[in-house]
Amino acid sequence: MSPIIQSLLLVTAQVIVLLTVSPFLVGLIRKVKARFQCRQGASVFQPYADIAKLFRKQPVISTTTSWIFPATPYILFASTLSAGLLVPTFISQTPLNFSGNIIALVYLLALGTFFLILAGLDAGSAFGGMGSSREAIVASLTEPAMILSIFAIALTAGSTNLSTIVHKTALLEGIATDPSPHLMALAALFIVALAETGRVPVDNPATHLELTMIHEAMVLEYSGRYLALIEWAAGLKLAVFLSLIANVFAPWGIATTLAPTAMGIGLLVYAVKIAGLAVLIGVLECMFAKLRLFRVTDLLGVAFILALLGLLFFYILRS
Amino acid sequence: MLNVLWVLLIGYAAGMVLPLYPRQLNTQSLTASICAIVATCAGIALGLLGLIAPEPVTLSIASTVPLLTFAIRLDPLAALFVFTISLVGLAAAIYAVGYVRHFQGRVSVAALGALFNGFLLSMTLVVLADNGLFFLMVWELMSLASYFLVVTEHEKADVRPAGFFYLVMTHVGTAFVVLTYLILFQSAGSFSFDAFRHPEQALPEGMRTLVFLAALIGFGTKAGIVPLHVWLPYAHPAAPSHVSALMSGVMIKTAIYALIRVYFDFLGGQFPWWWGFVVLLAGTLSAILGVMYALMEHDLKRLLAFHSVENIGIILLGIGAGMIFHTYGLNEFAALGLLAGLYHTINHAMFKALLFLGAGSLLYATHTRNMEEYGGLLRRMPWTGLFFLIGAVSISALPPTNGFVSEWLVFQTLFLSFQLPALFLKLMLPIAAALLALTGVLALACFAKAFGISFLALPRSAHARHAEEVPVAMRIGMGILALLCVGLGLAPMIVVPLLDRITAPLTGVSITDKVLALDGWAVAPGDVQFSSISPPMLAAMLILGGLLGLLLAFLFGGRLMTRSYKTWGCGINLSPRMEYTATGFVQPIKRVFSTIYQPTIKLETEFLQKSRYFAKQRKFEFHIEPVFEKYLYDPVIHIFMRIADRLRILQAGSLHLYLAYIFVTLVILLLFAV
Amino acid sequence: MQISPHTGSQLVDLCSALLLLTCFAIVAQRRLSACVDLFALQSAFLVLTAAVVAFLTGNHHIYIAAALTGVIKVVIIPRVLKKVIERLNVKRELVMNVNVPAGLLICGALVMLAFFITQPIIPLGFLLTRDSLAIALAIVLIGFFTMIARQKAVTQLVGFLVMENGLFLGATAATYGMPLIVELGVFFDVLIAALIAGIYTNRLQDAFDNVDTNHLTVLKE
Structure with missing residues (x-):
């Protein structure tokens, strides 16, 4: 098999894995929350049905909007999926490793956020503007912590390319080499992931109350296939962050070669790892209440300081 | 390559003169734009040729003034800036054909076109100059041309103080630039840049530090690094937009050019680590404060002006990091930092x-x-x-x-x-x-x-x-x-x-x-x-x-027509006020970020007489504290005003007294001459 | 059982890093009872650290100190404080002298400061780990800062106790524990201090209907 065809196949596999797994994660979190609230809850496969149904519905578009509004779902979907292709999922060496490192991933996600903010403003309703405005502040506070925590991780592996980080740590002892800096970077990145994917305690994906919603307010005017793509992209973003955390901090079991058995095991282990993280998020969402918008600074301040400490510890331990 | 250079010089020179002749307003602006387009195309070619030329091209015309030669040297660094200036100039010149109509009848379109060409010429010569005095001349020309362009709409009340502020700031900067060159001249014995590079006696450490600081302040004023940025948000919005594009896009970059020229070329890249750190610090501060103040602006052009401060900061981050690496001999990383800075410059x-x-x-x-x-x-x-x-x-x-x-x-x-x-x-x-x-x-x-x-x-x-x-x-x-x-x-x-x-x-x-x-x-x-x-x-x-x-939407949903309907406005028709x-x-x-903004918010409500629950009108005021102007510039201005007050005694308005001043000065000078 | 010195020092590092993390959590936390819980957690980590140090160095008296810490700081003092909070009916700190994000940044700077100060000591080589002493100093500084930044008497007390934890960590990590008799004395001091502060807070409540220490400024008249 020529290398190009092999790469193409791997990329296709990655796309399929990400697209299939993301609604499942959303469903799983909802299920966990329901069980914790003593409810039966919908099936974990409900989000698939939701997306399929939304695709078949006729979309309504506001008369005040411009072309930004219908274009945004596609841009958001494309940028999130592209970001997903840079993160290793079940094999440690993604073929598109060269096309972007972790900073490119951050900026690809920012591209989606930028257009989503614009779309929120486009319909002209006050809800959309409010969501956009809040998303802007949450994003601004998240990014510095994200860059620093990423750097703390990158230092240990000597690389900012995700595949390389994962591959190297998978072949070594993983995070056991430098536990304290890694622990802090992990904590920081986890908080960042919660904020970026719009989970409790930063945002509540289940709310449609105008005082509390952020992401939901921005996409309030969407319907039909546009909404389907946005929901799917939101799921994808969750999958991207969970894969990032799972594979960077616990790369055990990931396929480091292209042998079929290794890949099979990798796939299985990957599913278990991200499902575990999704359950964790569900549990956390039941334990904590959503923070007030202006208290989010406290939480993200903690994330920033943690990342900074991770960096400091790394240098002190290695000096 | 010299031919191209002549086309460029003649093109701009023609552009400075020709627009003044036609009577028709449209012809005036068209002439100015065509001259500029020809010259900028030559500039683009010159820049590209200069970037790939194996050796720097030089041209020197001696003058009768001692120490001054009209020397031009096109090395890759200069070529990059000539290229960038010309490219932006080209776009601005084409844009001007349409945009200047907006000014017809209000201001002199001919003068605007002539100054536009003069501004482009002076910027090009700033980066090409190979002699300190010549550089200072064209640097001053650039400042003056941009000043006159800023006050194009001088009939507007807010334009004149903006122009004056710019003029003062840029001359304070120029004073430091002159200081830089004088120190360099002292050791080199000549104003030629070549002599700066290889001085007769090396500069002592203290003098080098002085050169570093003077250049940072002098050129930093032009570049608009915090806290020397205060003129930018006034001057850039006041100028006509195609001139703002040039000022913000390329004029402030000539300062970046000059900084690289002085630090890496004249001083040979020999500096302690803290130089790089100071530049890095200035860059970080400019980047973060520039964007923060930009966020609070609702005047689109002022917003963009503050973003120039931010981006100069990003460029300086690259250059500062490069300088730090250079100090420690990590030359590859130093080159990367410089490259990143220059890439961001274009x-x-x-x-x-x-x-x-x-x-x-x-x-x-x-x-x-x-x-x-x-x-x-x-x-x-x-x-x-x-x-x-x-x-x-x-x-x-x-x-x-x-x-x-x-x-x-x-x-x-x-x-x-x-x-x-x-x-x-x-x-x-x-x-x-x-x-x-x-x-x-x-x-x-x-x-x-x-x-x-x-x-x-x-x-x-x-x-x-x-x-x-x-x-x-x-x-x-x-x-x-x-x-x-x-x-x-x-x-x-x-x-x-x-x-x-x-x-x-x-x-x-x-x-x-x-x-x-x-x-x-x-x-x-x-x-x-x-x-x-x-x-x-x-x-x-x-x-x-x-x-x-798109494919997924088609696969799952098929071809569905979208329906248009108005946005839901909570039951009332949506209006812009919502x-x-x-x-x-x-x-x-x-x-x-209220710690940085120090906002003052005032809300006054006047209620209806019938009920305390219905407001008749509300007045909302909001300001953010201009920290640098209040705590850094105002005290300095205050001191100068007080000195000026004292000096007013000398100004009696009597012609005889003024003649007496001149007479006394003359006598004293003659005494010194003995 | 034998543990290699490298793994051992990493274990101590990890434990002390956890202690530092709880410090930051206390700085970021506004709810009083959660602050007390976090203090209890921090003390638990301290017990763990002390136990690991005791195991690694073979100094058995550190076990006793660890056990005492467990009893006093993980169980008794948090309980007393919880009682006080319950009686006072103060749930959270609304106004602070320094707001939380700024406080976090200051504490981050304090940690760096602590690291820079202890840098010259590391090469001397008598320390068990590279950074425990720095962390201990950082915890003391952060505790001190908490006392300045907060207004409620209970959180100020928590700040004081955090300082004490930092000192204990420094003593264990740097000198392998103080003589047992000194440690015992310190424990009783801390216990008494906590009790007195508890009573003082109650008195404050009775006098001003509030536990805001800012009200003490009235006393000068």
Whole structure:
């Protein structure tokens, strides 16, 4: 098999894995929350049905909007999926490793956020503007912590390319080499992931109350296939962050070669790892209440300081 | 190559004279633009030739004034800036054909066109000059030409103080520039740049430090680094928009040119680590404060002016990191830092000029700079909107545009700090990177605001409701820059080798092979395994991802017609007053960073007499504290005013007394001469 | 059982890093009872650290100190404080002298300061780990800062106790524990201090209907 065809196949596999797994994660979190609230809850496969149904519905578009509004779902979907292709999922060496490192991933996600903010403003309703405005502040506070925590991780592996980080740590002892800096970077990145994917305690994906919603307010005017793509992209973003955390901090079991058995095991282990993280998020969402918008600074301040400490510890331990 | 240079000089010279003759206003502006277009095309060619030429080209015309020669030297560093100036100049000249109509009958179009050419000529000569005195002459010419352009609309009350402020600030800066050159002259014994490079006796350490600081303050004033940036938000908005594009896009870059020239060329790149750290600090401060103040602006052109401060900061982050690496002998990383800074310099020139031209188009169509009166313009001005969006995406450093590539390179340079030996710097550079990330995302928020409030949703005023698309010439001017924004982002494999020709002589190492990987398809400083991006690949991924989205929508949903309906406004018809305003959009940011803004908010409510629950009218005031002006500039101005008050005694208004002053001075001078 | 010195020192590092993390959590936390819980957690980590140090060095008297810490700081003092909070009916700190994000940044700077100050000591080589002493100093500084930044008497008390934890960590990590008799004395001091502060807080409540220490300024008249 020529290398190009092999790469193409791997990329296709990655796309399929990400697209299939993301609604499942959303469903799983909802299920966990329901069980914790003593409810039966919908099936974990409900989000698939939701997306399929939304695709078949006729979309309504506001008369005040411009072309930004219908274009945004596609841009958001494309940028999130592209970001997903840079993160290793079940094999440690993604073929598109060269096309972007972790900073490119951050900026690809920012591209989606930028257009989503614009779309929120486009319909002209006050809800959309409010969501956009809040998303802007949450994003601004998240990014510095994200860059620093990423750097703390990158230092240990000597690389900012995700595949390389994962591959190297998978072949070594993983995070056991430098536990304290890694622990802090992990904590920081986890908080960042919660904020970026719009989970409790930063945002509540289940709310449609105008005082509390952020992401939901921005996409309030969407319907039909546009909404389907946005929901799917939101799921994808969750999958991207969970894969990032799972594979960077616990790369055990990931396929480091292209042998079929290794890949099979990798796939299985990957599913278990991200499902575990999704359950964790569900549990956390039941334990904590959503923070007030202006208290989010406290939480993200903690994330920033943690990342900074991770960096400091790394240098002190290695000096 | 000299022929091209002559075409450039004659073109600009003609452009300074010819527009003054025709009677027809249209012909005047057309003549000025055609001359500028010819000259800038020559400039683009000259820049490209200079970048690939194996040896610097020199031209020298002796003068009768001692120490002054009209010497010109085109080395790769100068060539890059000639190229950038000419490119932005070309777009601005084409744009001017349409834009200047907006001024007809109010101001002298002929003078505007002539000054425009003179401004471009002086900027080109600043980067070409090879003699200290000649440099100072054209530097001063550049300042004066830009001053006269700033006060083009001098009949407006707010333009005159803006122009005066600019004039004062730029001359304070020039004083420090003169100081820099005088110190260099003292050791070199000549004003020729070659003598600066190889002085007769080496400068003592203290003098070198003085040169560093004087150059940083002098050129920093022109570049607008915090806290010397205060003139930018006044002068840039006051100027006509195509001139603002030149000022913000390229004029402030001549200062970056001069800083690199002085630090790396004249001083030979020999400096202690704290020089680089000071530059890095100035860069970080400029970047973060520039974007923070920009966020609070609702005057579109002032907002863009503050973003120039931010981007100068990003450029200085790259250069400062490069200087730090250079001190420690890590020359490859030093070259990378410089390269990142220079890459961002060109990129910023492109997108900032584009955005200023876009702001000019909005001004042309709506006659206001206040964003709160825009709205819904994307439907009325689709081309302007598209170009502005491309500019906004570029300045927010989003892939796959040019801003992303250069900002990414700055990030990589800062991340390579783990190779430095000093723990302090190892920690400070990543913190600078984190602040750069904050800057980047705040810029994103700011341009989401600028584009979203101006171009989307419902028109907020009658101006915006009656806006129409701008003339073709203006669209072409913007279109050229928009294409370049995308092109420079997708083609680092062309840009990097050219920039390497500049950084290689300055740092002593060529890094093209190290930075470009996979036949140029990926940018990978150091090593593909350490970090890499491939802008063409990212663009392809984005396009394919979008197509996949379309395909999925078609597969699952089939062909569905969309239905149009008005936005739900809680039961009432949606009106512009229900939309989020620019002020409202940034309110959370203002609140979170209130330590920096120090806002004063005043809300006065007058109630109806019948009931305490219904307000008759509400008055809301909000200011942010101009910290630097209040605590740094006002005291200085105050002192000067008091001295001036004292000195008024000398000014009696009597002609005889003035003659007496001159007489006394003459006698004293004669006594000294004995 | 034998543990290699490298793994051992990493274990101590990890434990002390956890202690530092809880410090930051206390700085970021506004709810009083959560602050007390976090203090209890921090003390638990301290017990763990002390136990590991005791195991690694073979100094058995550290076990006793660890056990005492467990009893006093993980169980008794948090309980007393919880009682006080319950009686006072103060749930959270609304106004602070320094707001939380700024406080976090200051504490981050304090940690760096602590690291820079202790840098010259590391090469002397008598320390068990590279950074425990720095962390201990950082915890003391952060505790001190908490006392300045907060207004409620209970959180100020928590700040004081955090300082004490930092000192104990420094003593264990740097000198392998103080003589047992000194440690016992310190424990009783801390216990008494906590009790007195509890009573003082109650008195404050009775006098001003509030536990805001700002009200003490009234006493000068």
